[in-house]
Amino acid sequence: IEIIRELEKENTEKEKLGQKVNRINMKVEDGRVVEWRLFEYNVISLPENFGVFNNLRSMTITRSQIESLPESFGKLKDLESLDLSNNKLISLPESFVNLTAIKNLNLSNNQLSEIPTQLWALKELTKLNLSNNPFNPEDATISQKVPDLIRDHLRKKATIRVFISHAVIDFEPYRIKDLVDYLETQKEISQVFFCEEDLAGNIDEWMLDAIQKCQLILFIGTQKSVFDSPDCANELQLADKFSIPVIPIKGNEINWPDLAEINLSRELGLEFDKENFDEFCSNLYEYILNFKREIDLMDKEARQKGITDIYERFRLILEEKISGIKRKIDDIAERIAKLEEKAN
Incomplete structure (x- = not known):
């Protein structure tokens, strides 16, 4: 795999210079990579075919230089834990909405100017760290809330x-x-x-x-x-x-x-x-x-329920208006009856 060769090449260069080397830490089950941990690598981006690691359940790439993720990242649908902290991410790919199994996500210490709207789709998310990003004032406040409230806010903003x-x-x-x-x-x-x-x-x-x-x-x-x-x-x-x-x-x-x-x-x-x-x-x-x-x-x-709720509200409003009209008609009828009684 291209990225593994690049990382090994970087390690070789570090060894030649007498620098500290952080080995590529992978866990393999039945010939499939299910866990991957990288620390302090000079990696700006992941290759477009990174989605081939679609059996990953846990992934950490931290204290590196990652600026972007490929669209194929959305193929990692088994991911439950993802730590991308201390990088230089400015956005997430649209395909990130497919990572619906994620429970633990760390995006702290990146360069995100707003909370990525793709996070609305992560329904299993229970732990989310967005600290130390240069958010706009509104998102800075929202980012401190619990994941469910953050997701609800993002859903309303999602395209x-x-x-x-x-x-x-x-x-x-x-x-x-x-x-x-x-x-x-x-x-x-x-x-x-x-x-x-x-x-x-x-x-x-x-x-x-x-x-x-x-x-x-x-x-x-x-x-x-x-x-x-x-x-x-x-x-x-x-x-x-x-x-x-x-x-x-x-x-x-x-x-x-x-x-x-x-x-x-x-x-x-x-x-x-x-x-x-x-x-x-x-x-x-x-x-x-x-x-x-x-x-x-x-x-x-949710769409089905939402539409039903709207119709129900309009039905109740309509019934209230009809009742109001009926009361007015009854009131007018009563006044007419009294006038007729006086006339007689």
Whole structure:
């Protein structure tokens, strides 16, 4: 393995210079490396193929010069303990979200300016050390909390993928490309899928793959998409199958009861505003941010519960409003009855 050769070469050079040598400490079980400990090596980065050590359960690389980790690091899915303290890390790879078995993580004494959002996915995390990083004031405060509270904070900040469901005929009138361009420049949205640009190969296979990657769907509700688009109907079925929330955006030519016919709620939706498109885009993103903070979009069961809770709250609010209206009607009826009694 390339990195082992490099480390052995460094040890040889140290021995020649009469310097202290820290041997590569590995534990092997059944021919597989399950533990690796490195101290005080002049290593700036790990090789791209580091993911081949996918049987590692414990790993320590500390007091070295590590500035970055490769994307293949996310293949180390058996890792339970990881110590990367006293390095020069400024960020973590996106694939770090795959390391869901980690219980003990030490990232202290690095160069992280904010808490890596990837940590939201580490559900087994019970010990987390983030001390002595140059965090911004907000993250400096958050970093001192217990792991569950840190993860909840990061979940709300984590980027999401969005799928825009729309009829092909509505692409230009509803400025889909402009909407996508706007959303993809926003901090908490990493990618937006839409057919015209992202479609590759069989549409049904592409649709299945793309929707599963997303945490939120925007449905452009029009005469065509609601009443005469098998593709849009299929996308809504997939959203239901994978418990992906759908935010309906009502077009001008239909009414909310039309969307209710396909189980899309006015309470979760917005109305498209062609005349004030920039303001609409800004309002939509703000709505998405509030939606993210209200519902855990990263977990299927949490998404289901979150949507149910929202519907229940709206049901109770609606019942309260109806009761209020009924009381007013009863009050008016009582006053009319008294007036009629006086008149007689």
